[in-house]
Amino acid sequence: MKPTDLRGILQYVPAFRDRIFVLALDGAIIGDENFANLLLDIAVLRSLNIKVVIVHGAGQAIAEDGKQRHITPSNLDGCGVTDDDTLELAVNAANRLTHEILAGLAAHDLRAVCSNCITASPMGIIKGIDHQNTGKVERVDWTFIASLLGEGCTPVVPPLGTDGAGATYRINSDAVAVSVAMQLKAAKLIFASPHDGLLRQDGSLIRQLAFGALEEALHSGDIQERLISKARHAAQACEGGVSRVHVINGLIDEGLLAELFSNEGIGTLIYASEYQGIRQAKKSDIRTLRRMTRKSVENEELLRRTRASMEQEYQDYFIYEIDNNPIGCVALHRFSDTDIGELALLYVSPSHENQGIGRKLMNFVEDEARNRGIGRLIALSTQAFAFLQNKGGFVEASPEVLPENRRTAYEQNGRNSRILAKSVK
Ligand SMILES: CC(C)(COP(=O)(O)OP(=O)(O)OC[C@H]1O[C@@H](n2cnc3c(N)ncnc32)[C@H](O)[C@@H]1OP(=O)(O)O)[C@@H](O)C(=O)NCCC(=O)NCCS
Structure with missing residues (x-):
């Protein structure tokens, strides 16, 4: 242009x-x-x-x-x-x-x-x-x-x-x-x-x-x-x-x-x-991330992940801190050989909800995705799909938008999440 x-x-x-x-x-x-x-x-x-x-x-x-x-x-x-x-x-x-x-x-x-x-x-x-x-x-x-x-x-x-x-x-x-x-x-x-x-x-x-x-x-x-x-x-x-x-x-x-x-x-x-306040996670942060999000995983708001898988992809995770205290997180996974990224593990601790931090984390991932040449973001959600739609501009999509390995995992995990997508070009 x-x-x-x-x-x-x-x-x-x-x-x-x-x-x-x-x-x-x-x-x-x-x-x-x-x-x-x-x-x-x-x-x-x-x-x-x-x-x-x-x-x-x-x-x-x-x-x-x-x-x-x-x-x-x-x-x-x-x-x-x-x-x-x-x-x-x-x-x-x-x-x-x-x-x-x-x-x-x-x-x-x-x-x-x-x-x-x-x-x-x-x-x-x-x-x-x-x-x-x-x-x-x-x-x-x-x-x-x-x-x-x-x-x-x-x-x-x-x-x-x-x-x-x-x-x-x-x-x-x-x-x-x-x-x-x-x-x-x-x-x-x-x-x-x-x-x-x-x-x-x-x-x-x-x-x-x-x-x-x-x-x-x-x-x-x-x-x-x-x-x-x-x-x-x-x-x-x-x-x-x-x-x-x-x-x-x-x-x-x-x-x-x-x-x-x-x-x-x-x-x-x-x-x-x-x-400000958002930083990339270190391997040693994975324990904190798991502790912070445990309740939301138990409530099935967030997908259950193994510690080993999180440690392997620790660079995908970002932590939001206030005065060095972690109070939120988000992940950006990139699917190899595609220009698709997944926004995942979006979480804000209840003590800090409704202060715009969730939106900030969402926008951050979007900018980060753009910087990395990702053209389309997907997100799978059981209980926050309205948040992603209303506050993040995601739209509902069908399983076909998911890369093959992600679609297989989606079909097997039985969570029946809603699939959302957004172009970030
Ligand atoms: C969803 C979540 C990240 C929102 O974080 P937050 O910091 O409170 O969000 P913000 O302050 O940026 O936005 C608050 C707005 O979103 C709305 N909102 C919050 N959670 C919502 C949800 N689950 N569905 C629809 N709207 C929601 C609030 O009502 C508020 O609306 P308003 O601004 O019109 O009053 C947070 O509630 C959370 O961690 N939930 C549990 C984990 C989860 O479900 N994660 C999503 C995985 S995809």
């Missing part, structure tokens, strides 16, 4: 309408010839009633201005030391870039405002080095931004903050974007960078990654050095409740629309908090 296909875009509109997207633009993007196209993409988002907040960087402009004025900046990205000369360069560069963005948005009849919504405090002395005018976000005046969005404006936030006592600080723009997205409870944070997305050490592009897997990749050193800061900020946003973080190449025409309005996307998607 081409992203420019209006029908393709419209299918996403109900889910995106009135949601807040924070767009973090690397400074290098603003000077690029593709920037005019990016502004056009932003205009498309606005026309679909998506609320957009723009946070921008200034590193490249600071470097260029420094060269012109024969000043060597003490730091470019707002993470190192910002001396007085560099702060002056940063303020001038940021103001100029903000103006370029405002002027570009005006060219598309979009109302936009540069806001002073960031209260900053000094980064301070780190490992004995005084970071001088480098700051960190102390507070985001999110009510101000929300009121601008309510008025139909697009707030533009530079990588600067003030302390309320007259001092200005240079702040890393990714850090500003993360704080703004978290405070506004944005549906998406999109980093538009000069890179294709997050890249592994072997040069391959990470297409989709759960927050937990990103943390593991960071821990094991699997992310390329130059993208580590981006990855860390993405992880921070996910941890702070932003459920989807994208890293895209802002130099590509239609990149933003292609990422948001096509299943494949073009960059990296990190998905998070909606599935």
Whole structure:
């Protein structure tokens, strides 16, 4: 599907309408010839009633201005030391870039405002080095931004903050974007960078990654050095409740629309908090899973499984934990040589029922299935088929949809479960 296909875009509109997207633009993007196209993409988002907040960087402009004025900046990205000369360069560069963005948005009849919504405090002395005018976000005046969005404006936030006592600080723009997205409870944070997305050490592009897997990749050193800061900020946003973080190449025409309005996307998607608390089971968890679900097995809500079979396929199981206490679980089994997966062992302990956890586990399996290239999910249920139908969009199906080995087991176990299926393409 081409992203420019209006029908393709419209299918996403109900889910995106009135949601807040924070767009973090690397400074290098603003000077690029593709920037005019990016502004056009932003205009498309606005026309679909998506609320957009723009946070921008200034590193490249600071470097260029420094060269012109024969000043060597003490730091470019707002993470190192910002001396007085560099702060002056940063303020001038940021103001100029903000103006370029405002002027570009005006060219598309979009109302936009540069806001002073960031209260900053000094980064301070780190490992004995005084970071001088480098700051960190102390507070985001999110009510101000929300009121601008309510008025139909697009707030533009530079990588600067003030302390309320007259001092200005240079702040890393990714850090500003993360704080703004978290405070506004944005549906998406999109980093538009000069890179294709997050890249592994072997040069391959990470297409989709759960927050937990990103943390593991960071821990094991699997992310390329130059993208580590981006990855860390993405992880921070996910941890702070932003459920989807994208890293895209802002130099590509239609990149933003292609990422948001096509299943494949073009960059990296990190998905998070909606599935926070869910983790893959370890072999040692099988005992806990069996203990937790014992009553439901006895009540014939859940299929009886042997410990040996569960231990053999332990990687299929997922556990939902609150404060390290397991309170729910679900499994995703894949049938070999098919694109069919089975959602199974869906369980939420009675103490935590009716809080949306069952739906969360169901949605998680659906996303996981999609990530693994599974096209159709099946589920067999004796007492929760209405739940799967009403809350999960499954529809009743006949035994023919079951892969052969599953059909044999179904016919032999005498449970006479209802068979449900759902396309997850
Ligand atoms: C079915 C189950 C997973 C639901 O978990 P949950 O966390 O309570 O579900 P949610 O909070 O996401 O959803 C609650 C909604 O589903 C409905 N619901 C819950 N169980 C249901 C069932 N068995 N049949 C129909 N609807 C059900 C609730 O009435 C509630 O509806 P509402 O939002 O309109 O008020 C949980 O009750 C359970 O573990 N049951 C025992 C094991 C089982 O049968 N598993 C299914 C195997 S396929």
